[in-house]
Amino acid sequence: MRASELRKMSWNHLKGRYWMVFVAVLIVTAVFSAASASTFGLLTLIITGPIYVGLAVYLLNVVETDTKGDKLELLLDGFKKNVGNAIVAYILVTLFTLLWTLLFIIPGIIKAFAYSQTFYILAEQPDLAPTEAIRKSQEMMKGHKMRLFLLMLSFLGWFILGFLAFGFGVLFVLPYFQTTLANFYVDLRGAKKMIVHADDVEQVNQSDDPFKKYDV
Structure with missing residues (x-):
């Protein structure tokens, strides 16, 4: 799906659910x-992964079911199911991204896109080893990193307006933004299921991605 289609779908998903999201x-x-305001940086390191997984579980529930978005307890799923995997995954993603960034800024950004689906994958497969979740994310994002970049870029105007509203407006953009990212994952996951049965589709998807040379 194009960025405009994903945004439209996400806006429709938020109808009647926006305030819960x-x-x-x-x-x-x-x-x-x-956590960031605390003097213990270790706290942020420990809770970030599980929170990312919990948010992914919640958002996937919003975009794939008829729920009203009121199942806020899903935000805790990252702490209930193999919390260690979420913690280690976050540490590894942060470390790998940092190491790539130390080489050059651009490769670091590109690898961040490659790792971007890790916590959605763990949301659906909490028993998956962190390294395997990262590998699957990289595999899913082959040929799609530019798509994600352009999708995020399409929200630039919204975020600028949010910052102009004393910064608080950003909070009202985030539900729309996060729901769209969840729909991007669902669209990507569906596409990859097709690719299992159609190698030619994979070639088409990967041929126009200028970032693919960094997939190592």
Whole structure:
């Protein structure tokens, strides 16, 4: 799907659910802010992975079911199911991205896109080893990193407007943004299921991605 189609789909998913998703994103933002403000950097390192997984579980529930978005307890799923995998995955993703960034900024950004689906994968497969989740994310993102970049770029105007509203407006954009990222994963996952049965589709998907040379 194109960025415009994903945004439209996400907007439709938020109808009647926006404020519940807003509350969910607000909770996650508040937890991150509190952890970052603490003097213990280790706390952020420990809770970030499980929170990312929990948010992914919640958002996938919103975009793939008829729920009203009121199952806020799903945000805790990352702490209930193989929390160690989520913690290690976050540490590895952070470390790998940092190492690539130390070489050059651009490769670091590209690898961040390659690792971007790790926590959605763990949301659906919590028993998966962290390294395997990262590998699957890289595999899923082959040929699609530019798509994700352009999708994120399409929200630039929204975020600028949010910052102009004393910064608080960003909070109102985040539910839309996060829901769209969840739909991107669902679209990508569906596409990859087709690729298992059609190698020619994979070639088409990967042929126009200028970032693919960094897939190692």
